[in-house]
Amino acid sequence: MQPHIRSFPKTQMGNRKRAFKDSWYKDNIWLEYSLSKDSAFCYACRHFSLPNAPSSVFTSTTGFSNWKKALCKERGFKAHSKSDHHQNAMYAWKQHQHVVKTKSCLLDSINKEREKKIKENQLYIKTIADVLLLTATQNISQRGHRESENSNNKGNFIAILEEVAKHDPLIKKQMSAYGNSKYTSSGIQNEILECLAEMVQTEIIKEVKDSEVFSIIADETKDLGKKEQVSLVLRYYYNGTVHESFLKFQQAESLDAAGLSSMIIKCLEKYGLEYRTNLVGQGYDGAAVMSGRHSGVSKRI
Structure with a gap:
């Protein structure tokens, strides 16, 4: 004082x-x-x-x-x-100041290294997302049969990422890391794709709500697991153009008209789309369960 x-x-x-x-x-x-x-x-x-x-x-x-x-x-x-006792106290005080300063410098160094690592991880994850987005928008397969180090054909995703690594030391360093820090597994790929899909869905829903009225186009198909999937496409007028945007695949628990119409309605409600007043058109195949005049999906909705 x-x-x-x-x-x-x-x-x-x-x-x-x-x-x-x-x-x-x-x-x-x-x-x-x-x-x-x-x-x-x-x-x-x-x-x-x-x-x-x-x-x-x-x-x-x-x-x-x-x-x-x-x-x-x-x-x-x-x-x-x-006096001796004062000089001893002064020495101890100076040592304390040195320790505090060193600790502060060490903490600053740790924080800077942490921030640097965070930025590197963000850039790496963004690169992975960009490669996945490229393969998705170009409609090409992402994974190969074997993605191990010794595989001659690791699939498009790994091949493109390794090509990027040749020109980016940071990506090369991360790709060469041991442990779970590569973020190239099929599970991670699926998680990132789901995040990207949610971003696209959010943008589509925003456009549909801005356009107010919309139509739906739905069709059934079986996936590789022999499970019935219903593809749902939204058709709407936005920014001077008619858009047809795929929204999602929804597994069909029931293939009768009641089950399918309930599934479609729940999907629209999930995204906050008001089908009672804003749904102006429905498009299905010629199957009676879908487009039947009396009890088909189109009649029920």
Whole structure:
């Protein structure tokens, strides 16, 4: 505590009044002053003295206040600064400052390295997403039969990523890493594709809601697992153009008209599309279950 005030309290000492001077801080960096007690103390000795250090007026509850003797060689500040226990305390204080500074520098270094790693990971994941987006929009397969290091044909995704790595040291470094930090497994690919699909779906739904009215086009097909899937396409007018945007595949639990119409309605409701007032058209194949006049999906919706 080293306050700087215009006028310190004056005390009658001998034939004149004397007071503490803040200019004394300059030559005694350890010096403290208490306004409430009008006394001086030693910061180093109060906080960093050895357990067996002798008592001193500069560490007492009253403090040093004999301003007449403050600059005397045998008493006051100079005598205190030359004492062994004060010098030991000053050494301990400086060591503490060094530790604090070093720790701060170390934490700054750790934080900078962490931020650098985060940016590198973000760039790497973005590159993987870009490659997956490329294969998806070009409608080409992503995975090969064998994606191991010894495989001659690892599939389009790995092949494109390895080609990018030839021109980008960061991608090459990440591709060469051990453990689970490559993010190239089929599971990770599917997760990223799902995230990209959600972004596309969000944009499609926004456009449909802005256009207000829309039509649906639905058709059934079997996947490789022999499970019935219904493809749902939205047709709408947006920004001066008619769009037909694929929304999603939905597995059909029931193939009758009631089950299919319920599934389509739940899908529209999930994305917040008001089919009762804004659905102006339906497109299906010629099967009676879909386009039947009396009890088909189109009639039910």
